[in-house]
Amino acid sequence: MSSAPEKSRGREGGPSTLEDVARVAGVSRATASRVVTGTRPVTPEAFAAVTAALAETGYVPNQAARSLVTRRTGAVAVVVSSAGGGEDEDQAVGQILSDPFFGNILTAAVRALRKHDVHPLLMLADSQHAREQVIGFVGAGSVDGTLLVSTHNDDPMPAMLVSARRPVVAFARPVANMALSYVDVSGVDGGRLASAHLIELGRTVLGMIGVEGGLAMPSIADRALGFREDAARRGVAYVAQEDGDLTTEGGVLAARRLLAAHPGINGIFAVNDAMAAGVLDVLRESGREVPGDVAVVGFDDSSVALNTIPALTSIRQPMTAIAGHMADLLMRRIAEPGAAPMSVVVPPELVARAST
């Protein structure tokens, strides 16, 4: 009997090919291919014969051969790029994978790509060697395109991928100006959200913790910009400001200065969660109630926001939407590689918690 489902081909031991399927079905290779790919209609008899032969031979298409002619692989790389020029940084990647922020964006990216029926391949670019391996992989055409998530500003990966001349879409605008498609979150909109929220709660004596040297981090400085702009539009002319270095410690120092100069403040916006956590510490140490006396809003909706007391109201980057846009942009670039780079800017969301 030849009812064995995984019968190997005639004489050799290797996996069966389309040729084998065609022979068993009594049709030409072209017809077998048409049934497998569904590119052109085929008579019911031929279809049935090929389908049976497919099952009998246990045929699996050879992706390499297919890619060679179609110039498509059906796979997309999701590259997580982190610091590291050397080789020995065992901590780096473990931490990246463990960071909820990256875990979320990665998961969302993988999900979004699957909807397009492509294989998402996660790759870690955490050392010079790894980066070169990734570039080699992408450059050799092993994937149709790349989704890039960078962890730091001076990452060489975006430039490397751009010069590999293959479709790429990045998360967040690259600092250096380059022909790269990207999806970003509007810092300005985020700042506006924070302002609107505080003022609607009746807080009109506002303070802000900004970032030192904001020019070097435009996306973060934008948050402060949006906050001021919205406050002004709502009639709050003056917003006191002190700057910090994005750490909790820096937030503590800035908050002390802010409260010393403006003791009557009843609403504070910090441009990231870590500094907001510092603000909460200072408010507690000064005997103020949160949110009774002062309401506090952070930014990023990181794990920090969940672990403060009280839990921090924060501005969230909507990962699922971001990943969805990234995937869409990439698929479009793959479809027409010559097109100019495109960008999408997504509005963030306010997540209200106990601090407001």
Place this chain on the structure above:
Amino acid sequence: MSSAPEKSRGREGGPSTLEDVARVAGVSRATASRVVTGTRPVTPEAFAAVTAALAETGYVPNQAARSLVTRRTGAVAVVVSSAGGGEDEDQAVGQILSDPFFGNILTAAVRALRKHDVHPLLMLADSQHAREQVIGFVGAGSVDGTLLVSTHNDDPMPAMLVSARRPVVAFARPVANMALSYVDVSGVDGGRLASAHLIELGRTVLGMIGVEGGLAMPSIADRALGFREDAARRGVAYVAQEDGDLTTEGGVLAARRLLAAHPGINGIFAVNDAMAAGVLDVLRESGREVPGDVAVVGFDDSSVALNTIPALTSIRQPMTAIAGHMADLLMRRIAEPGAAPMSVVVPPELVARAST
């Protein structure tokens, strides 16, 4: 001048091929290939000419064409398989990536594969659809082999990969008996380590928190086995035992029973960290000092162990060694696909902290 480093080929716009390189260098395609792959010696003149042509054309080998003839891709999948038959479990994967345990094993696996100069491709198999995508990818020969990390016992992935007839190496022995290579950690050795440690610290009135229904989880029951065996060898004939369900709550209940029956106990081994954390809670509530009155050893060296008070001494699975063995085994299977499945069992390590 033709000094532009990325000059595209003659008439068409596509990337340059070996043919282009050969033409520019004035040699045959075969010779150009020999220089690129280094498979056979070539005269210095030919070498120089090809090297120059390589730079001038900006040649990048086409991986699909190469794979088609060599039947190698130079890539290996690292599959993380988690529960989930349906589609909607947004939590599942995010949590997997965030779990330090999987973060560590994944990172170690990626590192180990890089040493073999293969491209590690992380893939998430967290839904039925995802699993089928992975099988399709692996089955189509897009990778040379697969490293599998499962999160639960009744995972269909091992069987699916085995029937795809491609090289696979799993972490931990599959529960169902199948022809699958694997690397595992010896639970017996781990139990012995715990016993040796406690007895060397002078603790001879020992108790153990085992697992209920140990037959269903042989690898965990082994830990208890090893503990008893080593204790006996060291002259401790009796080890009191209560069983729990591997949760902290279960550990609390079991520890209460244990202490009620044997108030003089001065050393306790729990077969996992979560239950050990419960033991610490009970000891504190009963007014006993740790490690002064009772020393406690857990198992897994999970993040739980770091967050207990006092920090928990635990048995660690040596991820780097495990991943190294997995990579070695896989490379060997790829080299000789016909060989019988192989297994490696590695000894765990004791990590001493404040609880002993």
Place this chain on the structure above:
DNA sequence: CCATGCCTGGAGAGCGCTCTCCCAAACAAC
């Protein structure tokens, strides 16, 4: 001096597949 062996380059087959081109058959219209 010729015979022998070694070394390097070129020619060309062929990996498994898709897709264009062409032909045969079936059917419609005149």
Place this chain on the structure above:
DNA sequence: GTTGTTTGGGAGAGCGCTCTCCAGGCATGG
């Protein structure tokens, strides 16, 4: 009956590469 039109199958080229086979050059040994 002839011609035009559609529809599906087969033949075969060719994607870019590796690798075997063979020819020719050169050094060595008799």
